[in-house]
Amino acid sequence: MKKKVLSIFLASAMALSMAACGNNAAGGSASGSGAAGATGEGSDIVAEAPSYTYHTYSSALANNWNEHSWETNADDTIRSYITSPLVTMSIEDSENGVYQWIYEMATSVEDVTASHQDDLTKYKVTLQSGKTAADTKSGFVFEIKLREGAKWQDGTPINADSYIYSMKQLLNPQMQNYRANLYYAGESAVAGGFTYYNSLNTGYYVPVAYSEVESLLSAGKDIYIDVWSFYGAEGYTDAAGNVCPQYVSVKDDTVWGEAQDDAFSGADLYATYDMYFVDGSYSYYQYQDNENYNENFEATYDDIVGCYKVDDYTIRYVTQTYIDFNYFLTSLTSNWLVYEKLYEAGKDTTGSLVTTDYCTSVDTTMSYGPYKIVSLQTDKQMVLEKNENYWGYEKQADGSLLSMTEFKVDGESVQQWQTSRIVIDVMDDAAAKQAFLKGELSDWTPTPDDLVAYATSERLYKADETYTMSFFFNTNLDNLKEMDKSKGNTNSVVLSNENFRKAFSLAINRDEWVGATAGYKPAYAVMNNLYFYDAYNDPTSSYRGSDAAMQAICNVYGVSYGSGTPYATLKEAYESINGYNLTEAQALMKQACDELVAAGLYKAGEPIYIRIGYKAGALDSSNMNQVELMNRYLNAAVEGSGFGTVTLEAIGNITNRYADTVNGEYAIGYGAWGGAAFYPFRNFQVYCDPSQYDLNEAGCWDPSTETLTLKVNGEDVTMTWQEWSGALIGSGRYTEADFATKLDITAQMEEAWLKKYYRIPLASTTACFMMSYQVNYYTEEYNIMYDFGGLRLMQYNYTDAEWEEYVKSQNGNISYE
């Protein structure tokens, strides 16, 4: 027996030791891909050529990098490697932060509206009121010359037909492509795109003014309520198990939510909750038939959609509404190309939906960008290598692929796409930190706690983001009362008082508050300084830096300049703003308390407790610090005001805090909004246009009925907030106005919006990440137009082999502190 036991142990020990000796070369590698050089499957780099591997990580790999249906950031990252935009931006002068437009898949883009006015009629573009096709000279028809010589990964040429086929598929109504919206909606929407995409829709639900509801019902028309939005009824069923539709008729007696304690019917809602519709908090809807319904849609593409072939390497793109040339170029920084053979081969029908598995695996992917996918293991690893058929490469004698920029960077043509191999491993943050410090990852994003140790590292890169973290409120008195009664709040009704909310904002010492979270900077406005209004012509055209925008913020915080003030100029006054004024906050709190007591909404001295819908994930120490500080600020502000102690409590793990705040689960939500950095004039749609966005502040007001009067070129103009938010885009009233007018209108809107205190800006965010000593970005100065130069201009200090030696010389541990 002893012998048997001994032999088993010996065998086990031998097996383990053999395995350990099996491949020692990989012993120090996170995934074994660290310095693999030219060993990957499908590699075309000969052994002599130096290899430069960019080894990165992600918590999740991409699943679908199809141009037409990608969804996640991970998907987008893969697209950036394997596709090539029509135009993009890069560095012109790194020292002064000057950028340039560069042409990739396009070689030129020209506004040819003046010479192709017939296209405006043919494709039924939406002209501005009072204008005709004959007097429209710009902003609708763009001619794009395509790069001859561009090829797919397999060598097939890419020409105008490829683009037209791809557009047809993108807008294919049977496919309901997720990214089709980029081309049928918004400012760069292709003319006729919406009609084509909706060819198979029999009709739409459109909002109807409250004042018209009664007459429509009397006339026998049907009126509907969006019960998913209004009542949170998604997933409710009736007695027969039918799932509740999104729109329910106000005449319908069907009871939905039999299993819930808040069962309802459309008729009940209409009879009971009409008050929510009177004040415009919610809209009624009417069903409209789609007059463009067309089952034979494919045959009508050429007649309907304004994206057509001129010759083999020229296409024209007609936009549905007016678009500024610069903004149109911005829209061309993405592409819609797909490879016909694989796209068609991957098609399948499920129910009534046609899908394609194009770009979901190595075999179904066809690259036309600088890299191609050579291996993929789902949820584990993806490896990309240079695509030898990318138009920018020249094969060298040693077999390597070299690419020099066609454009000048700091006055000279420089090497681009030096990275020969990209490895993406699935890894969590803790593992990534170890791998980075062992020299096995090229980058690493430290956690806020880790950032403290690396705050002064020369390898730390910081990139400001457009996002503004804010508190947004539900100020609806009925909602607040209900939350006090049944949602755990106490006296959250105080939020209905505008003075309370203003005092709330002024009580926050943002400079101190942002210290609770690494990478935060104080924010006092809706948009930070990363929004540019004339990106193409003026690199310094920051919206925030314009006089109108600075004046707006000075007005919000009551700061003036000139004689008798501490500030000589508007800029000095603007730069002095920190959003913190405890004295004024205390005075406003007292005023708010008096008003609330007088209105019978609050009893002096009672405590206030409000739950905040804070985040989708679990709360971390940084969040707790944020709320602790916020409580300190508020309690300092309410001192002597008559209010009792104020306690805010952050609630984490909430699936959808935005909808929950609107629907009266939380009186305060915490979240961010950013984007539209190259066209700030459309930014207010997200706050004011309920037809385009679910508004986070929908529990406060109805911008589709509430009006705003602004001074435009010396005249008072009154429109609804929703109309103003669309006034500078598409077919809006001031779309073709000069920048000074647009800046003035946007700044006035920002001021008026901030003064409502439905949303309090708190901080803008900064992305912080480390880069290994093996690689450098072209510049260390971040610029929103070109980041740090991107992977395109990334430079290597060591080849893979040299880097391995360097890591060994450091005993396998590299210090970045």
Added chain:
Amino acid sequence: MVKYVIKRIALMFATLFVITTICFMLIRMLPRELPVDKVQAAAIQARWEALGYNEPLLTQYGIYLKNIFSDWDFGTSWYISFRTPAWDVLIERLPPTVIVNLYSLLLSIPLGIGLGIFAAVKKNKWQDSLISTLVMVFISVPVYVYGFLVQFFFYFKLGWLPLQVYSLADAGGSWFTWKMFYSMIAPIIALSFGEIASLCRFTRAELTETLTSDYMLLARTKGLTRAQATTRHALKNAMVPILPMIISSFVGILGGSFVIEKIFSIPGVGQLYLKSISLFDYDVFMMDTIFYTFIGLLAGIVVDLSYGAIDPRIRMGEK
């Protein structure tokens, strides 16, 4: 016996049906988040509509069952692995999970039982106290702590083992290469601590009891040495409750360990379940549910039946 087995299997399928039905309803009743942008939201809603997600739940369930029984079609993944059959998604994730857990068991069983026997034989001596103390420590500490510690010492400090399990491409294209095995050593060690401790404690407890039995006294008085009496009589009897535990562990290896799979980046089934819920990948979730419910129920039957196979004195289904 046959009647008992048939009855248990019939009950197993009935239970499976109930659990499957409940899970099908619950996952589809969870509210799904739509993008703030209404145009994108409309595209997603249109897709749900086209995929039949807006049909009555019972209708959806009826179609789901029909597809399974008529075409052996368990549905399709729309998020985790776009348009891949849910069955294939599951099968693709099984090998790494099974292999890592199997290696771990192969290490744990001899060590756990061996240490348990040693502790029982040395009962109340310092060796027993030492082993019992260590067992308590290893049972009490959660598996992810071992995961991090193994990673930190064996990878970061000593550089002996890789940080994570290699990808197939890096390991030579197979789960059964030496390189792949080498990369699995760290998770195997992390998984084994708890299993070894558990088996050791159980073996020690059972063997200690049998060692004090009357028949052991009889065996010794008949002239058997202590070692002979222990291995031929005590250990054999002590194994009656231990073997079903091992069988159950073998069945359980299919379940994997979410935490260890995450720490060592093992693309196995442990992570698949949670991911299918967070992404609302309905059919993958249902595939997982059916599979694990089936395995769990089957394990119960196998363990129960194994008692009878191991110890003939135990008879199943007899009154």
